[in-house]
Amino acid sequence: MPEAKSGNAPSFDSPPTLVSAVVAHLRDAILRGVYPPGAALHEIPLARQVSASRTTVRDALRTLSEIGLVTIHARRGAVVASMSPQRAREIFTLRAVLEAFAVRIALTEGKIRSRELAEIEAAFGQLQRSMESGDTYAMIEADMGFHWAVCRPCGHEILLDQLRGLQAQTRQFIFFTKFYASDAEGEVEAHMPILMAIRDSASERAAAAMRDHINSAGERLLVSMLEQTAEEPARSETTKTREV
């Protein structure tokens, strides 16, 4: 919802190019589960599928590896980032630190004015509605939309670049662990303290709320992951899943 069309890495406006389209396509495919974690991404078949040259696909894969959705091993090809508990821990602990920092400076530097606050409130409303809908993908989108609306006003370009990648990886984890399945409305309430602190312009409280929210979400996701792998010891070999 935030970006206009594709939302790619380079700078800020970046004229539409074929590579960016392929990036967007593959990104969506990965986040929708078309290419499950660990699946091999060979350049030639992909090039045929998206009707582009191998060079273009190669560039797209490299961009996706910047974001963290793809792991590239030199001379051995690219695979969809596999979901290890360690990676989950790293993503959530890092997001906790970065997003807490983002809210703090957004508030202390007065970057959240009426317009930005309205966007945050709108994102929160969207979050509530999506949770009632039951559509997992929409829920993820709304969740990340709220976090993005909160963090973006900080204006810290480098930080926001890194957050884009981390949030994309978070999407992947949430999608594959069916994170919202158990308690969707609890997920809405988990964002309330952040919203209230922002309304009060309480920077430290907002930062702490953000940090605690992301850390607790990370811990809950880890539990879901461990339960899931315990239930499902054998992996399907349909897509040549290989761990690293």
Next chain:
Amino acid sequence: MPEAKSGNAPSFDSPPTLVSAVVAHLRDAILRGVYPPGAALHEIPLARQVSASRTTVRDALRTLSEIGLVTIHARRGAVVASMSPQRAREIFTLRAVLEAFAVRIALTEGKIRSRELAEIEAAFGQLQRSMESGDTYAMIEADMGFHWAVCRPCGHEILLDQLRGLQAQTRQFIFFTKFYASDAEGEVEAHMPILMAIRDSASERAAAAMRDHINSAGERLLVSMLEQTAEEPARSETTKTREV
């Protein structure tokens, strides 16, 4: 000094490839001032200079843009990242947060044992010696070497990836603002509180010391920058410097 040969982004071992060599070469050239901030990096001349194909150079430029040393505008080419005060602020505030986090978890999780502590002490010794030498590039290398020795033990791969880029950008800023010129030995002492806190395994104190050190360094660098641009209002047009 830390890495074996090149130290590139992809994963961790990555067999040596031509692109990584070009990346290392260009990285060094940028950090040594061969290509000053804002200089245009055209693919064809570069390819001839490094005796590689345009594709290879193109990949290298993309990798350098991941690190943050190069800015790529679609259909308009690549330029060496220009030194704006905002970018300096962003780099240092972000490093302050990330490296403080890194030391904290390195200490709380007991990742700094005798071996890691020895490396940190060695890096500090190297820092002292380099500051006496007066060689700017060696000083920068030693400074970053100390920070790296401190942060690496945390084992947080994603965080370390991001730090690699931020530290490379820091190198560029320090080199071009002649940061150590005024007070080299003060720079050594600025690292002392961090080292002492690590010796005591005082995680919070170490984190605070790291944060304060980087923030104060960032502020001093900003002052240097503003003074420098005040003294030098007209830019040399020899390399077609263009701001964004």
Next chain:
DNA sequence: TTCCTGTCTATTGTCGACAGCATAGAGGCG
């Protein structure tokens, strides 16, 4: 003179091809 417009050149985006390495499978040996 100054601004707009059309052309023209240099540079990037995209493409397919060749060569080298990595993995898998068959065959031989202990």
Next chain:
DNA sequence: CGCCTCTATGCTGTCGACAATAGACAGGAA
């Protein structure tokens, strides 16, 4: 019967070429 070696295949790394675009320059109109 199991392990090692050698071959075979598929993939990636690297390359140069073509086409499209952005910026520069010259020319004309207000």
